[in-house]
Amino acid sequence: MTVGSGTVSFQRVRETNLGVVLRTVRELSPCSRAAVASATGLNKTTVSSLVADLMARGLVRETGRNSRQRVGRPGVLLALDDSSIAAVGLEVNVDYLSVVAVDLLQRELVSRHVPFDARSAGARECARHIAHTLSAMAADPGLSGRTVVGVSVAVPALIDDGTVTHAPNLGWRDVPLRGLLSDLLREAGMEGVPVRVDNDANLGAVAEYRVGSFAGTADLVYLTGEVGIGAGLLVGGEPLRGSSGFAGEVGHLSLVPDGPECACGRRGCLEALAGIGTILRGAVPDLVPDRPLSGDDVARLVEAAVERARGGDATAVGALERAGTWLGRGLAMLINVTNPGLVVLGGYFVPMGPWLLPNCRAESVASSFAPGAGGCRVELSSLGLSAAARGGATAMIHSLDAGLLPLPEPRAPAVPTAPDPA
Amino acid sequence: MTVGSGTVSFQRVRETNLGVVLRTVRELSPCSRAAVASATGLNKTTVSSLVADLMARGLVRETGRNSRQRVGRPGVLLALDDSSIAAVGLEVNVDYLSVVAVDLLQRELVSRHVPFDARSAGARECARHIAHTLSAMAADPGLSGRTVVGVSVAVPALIDDGTVTHAPNLGWRDVPLRGLLSDLLREAGMEGVPVRVDNDANLGAVAEYRVGSFAGTADLVYLTGEVGIGAGLLVGGEPLRGSSGFAGEVGHLSLVPDGPECACGRRGCLEALAGIGTILRGAVPDLVPDRPLSGDDVARLVEAAVERARGGDATAVGALERAGTWLGRGLAMLINVTNPGLVVLGGYFVPMGPWLLPNCRAESVASSFAPGAGGCRVELSSLGLSAAARGGATAMIHSLDAGLLPLPEPRAPAVPTAPDPA
Known part of the structure; x- marks a missing residue:
């Protein structure tokens, strides 16, 4: 043709x-x-x-x-017109799906958090569960009568054009998620709804830029505090993805050449020094089971660690403060390379923030070349575990404005306004 | 008004x-x-x-x-029309001025390298010398009859809107260089020629992107190998400057928490492990004087180190290879954060390249999280010590194309083409 x-x-x-x-x-x-x-x-x-x-x-x-x-x-x-359309964002993480729908004014219409063991389910079963969650969301009374203009799916993974090429914490490799979901949504009666798949840290950063407490800061970094540590970097309000999508792998910055072993096989990585696993083993050593931590374990243990720190337990406080220092060293490297105006700590770092932040801020200043860390502030996210889902929905609305997403079909013929009777 | x-x-x-x-x-x-x-x-x-x-x-x-x-x-x-205009780029460095003029097709018209002790001269005297060099360049027979559309000045410094806020290796602070030069150029009969001041590493990166051996690689890093180590980062072909102009301070990435002292007051910085001073003290220890190295010293000693390495001298070869390993570790951090497609080593790293590159490449792959360093190649610059000057001239032509620089005034009234006699 x-x-x-x-x-x-x-x-x-x-x-x-x-x-x-x-x-x-x-x-x-x-x-x-x-x-x-x-x-x-x-x-x-x-x-x-x-x-x-x-x-x-x-x-x-x-x-x-x-x-x-x-x-x-x-x-x-x-x-x-805030009554006609909705954009949907969904996040898959190790132990939950989080889904959010917003209207044209970026106001939240519906939000859900669904416990789900994505790692055990495997990619195909997980895609079916995502499609099911999305079609249930589209049928929610809160979206009644609205056209869904697009769906964004956030995954803690490296993404290449709709395909999850590598999601270490989910155990996925080369999953054509966008294609799978488009097929499943067609079967569920949502034919033709545009689907995007993106990295969770990038979408968390977008959410912070568009609707977070520090919205409008165009050069910001969002640090995921989930099972891994990833960074979403915005430069001038746009995600920095790098030449092959690997930008923001700050969890594997080497801080100590002969430091503790990291899951990646190297030593002294930021994740090995200040990842959730290390923090919990240091803060509540008696409670950590002798097996890989599940998502449930992590949520429960973070709560326990925070409770002990609040009660003044020296072991818990010490572990959190040490992690804060290492996070600050890692941030100093980010600051030396890209000089962001703001770093937002997300995920499980938020409840642990009161004990992480003081050392993290002090060390990021002490270890950066630029005086005062080049003006970079370090703050906690106010968006909780729905940040990436929220960022995805928000990005869809932004794409609509930018003419990068198909507009909904006309409901009625486009006619000019009737002449004014006055 | x-x-x-x-x-x-x-x-x-x-x-x-x-x-x-x-x-x-x-x-x-x-x-x-x-x-x-x-x-x-x-x-x-x-x-x-x-x-x-x-x-x-x-x-x-x-x-x-x-x-x-x-x-x-x-x-x-x-x-x-390649006959009417010229754009001029000049670089001030510790021991030289380099100046290049190009035509509308980016072809080099004139190029000069002037030894000049910018550190001893001080900022104001240096500005006078720059203005003198520029007006001499404008009067060069190679530019005869051409309109100079703009002048770019590269400085190894932090720049804020035409002011050099901090140039540690020149000893300058808060020098309003653009204003000084505009005044001096007016006195020299070059009134109204737009003047820009930018960081040398950023302009080196622009030169690599526009006219270097790997031109067109949109996500690249140019590493200056002068007295300090700085990086110019391009993302999508545009310099990444950061929220306050400090992006690219890779010389002060801390590779070893308890490593050797750095001039910045911290320990184990990349510059302290693989800067020219450290390399020379390791490679030709008997030749290095017991005082701060001048620009002349550096040029002479680099030549000596390369000559010894070429002759198989184990001390020289060992020092260069060690520096290559540290450079690779530093690059891995850059790669983990921004995932560039290409890193170009410039300045004095070029003659030392044969001994630096093998370890540098191997270590950048071994220490990056992304398989194969995310596809990042490490190469030597072909632009020599005029890279930043060339980048500045090139950026001026690009600005002309982008409508970001005033066009030269019409020489003749703009009339349509005469009717075709045929």
Whole structure:
């Protein structure tokens, strides 16, 4: 099949311009069509046509009148339509699925946390469980009548174009997750919903940038504190993925050449010195079982360690403070290389934060070349274990604005507004 | 003064479109106006007007006729005008000024290397020397009749908006270099020539990306091998500067917590283990004077070390090989954090490359988490000590294309091409 490049290109321009108008209404809302024309440089006829299209698709709506306008015919104002669409983000981790749906204004509609042993289930069973969770979510009364514009799936893994190439903590290799999910969703009646698969740390970073307590910090790092330590790096608000997707492997920065053995086979890695396993073995040595820790173990033991630290137990406090020092050394390396403005500690680091943070902050300053760690702050996440799911949903809405995601189909023919009866 | 935003915005659109047409002619040259219109989506009248403007400014010229065109009136073809402008890049380092001028096609017009003791001279005297070198360069017969569109100055320093905030190896602090140079160039009759000041490692990286042996590798790191070790990181072809300009301080990554003392006051930094000073003290211990090394010392001693290594001297070879191992460990940290596709070793690392590279490559693979160092190659620069100057000149031409640098004033009124006599 040959497609005239002129046609394709026109279609592209139209999509891009729909995104431009959507973004502009988001920024200026409530605003008139004339204001959109003036802000975008598009002419008024084009803006009217694009607005009619966005209204038919349920993305923009008319709202009230411009009371500040003193002269001439009162104009109808535009705002985002927060009632028609939803974007869904899901995170698979070792011991749970977390799923979040947001509206066009990034407000949370539904959120769920489902215990699930993803490691034992294996990749295919896990994909079936994800598809089931997604279709149950789409049928939730909280999403009633909404079009799902896209689904994002976060995995603690290296991802290449929708395929999970390596997820050490899940035991997965080369799983074509996007394809599997698209097929399963088609069977579940969600045909054609765009599916994206991304790294959990990257999506955690996106969530912090868009909706976290320090939203808007464009050069930030999100550190996952799950079974492994991974980093999502944003540069100018965009994820830094590296030339083959391996950026952010900070868990395996070598801090001490002859330090303790790491699961990766090397010695003295950050994860071997300040990973959850090491912290727990140091903080609550009597409670740690003599076998690999399950997700359940970790959640339970973190709670116990925090309780003991709160009670002033010297062993627990000492282990957490030591981990804080090592985390600070690791962060200093990140700071020396990329000079972020903010590092956000996520996952299980959050409940342990009060004992980790003081040493972590002091050491990141002491070990960085830039005075005061180049101004880098170290803070705790407020997004809890749903950060990556939230980041995925948020990224979908952002893609819609950027014209990078198919817009929902028009529900009604795109007609211009009826003439004003006044 | 109030400027109507509509006017400013129109002016901006015109500048942007001039850049778009310039870039398009660069890509398609030789090409017809119709081809430019088709590639850019601009209409033919607009393209004709923009081309006329670019011709009046000496950036585009007409060349021959389209012999492949069989039907209709033969079209005149367009190409870049390589005869009218020049962009100049200059690097200040501890013991030299290096200066390069290139034409619109990025071809080198003139290049000079001037020994100069910048550390002893102090910032103001150095600025005068730079201005003198630049005006001498502008008067060079090789640039005769050309308009200098911009000057880039590379400094081994932290730069903030034209001010050198800290150049440890030059002993400068808070020197408003761009302002000083603009004033001095005005006195020298080069009024209004845009001046930029940037970090030497960043500009070295730009040079590698645009004109080096591995040009086009968008995620690359350039490692300066001067008195200090700095890194210029490109992500997607753009310098990664960090939130306060400190990105790339890899010389102070701590490789061994209790390692040798570093000039920064910490221990075990990469620079203390594999910096030029340490390498030379290990390789030619009998030749190293008992005082801080001058730039002259370094050049002389590097030559001696290389000569001995070439002769099989075990002390020299051992010192270089050890440095290669440490460099590899440092690179592994860079790779774990940003996963570049290529690391280019520059400066004095180039002549020492045959003894550094084998261990450096092996260790960067062994110490990275990603298999095979995530595909990262380690290579030697082919740009020598003029890399940063070359990068600056190149970046100026790129800015011209991107509409980020004022275009040269029209030499003649912009008139459309005379009607074809045929």
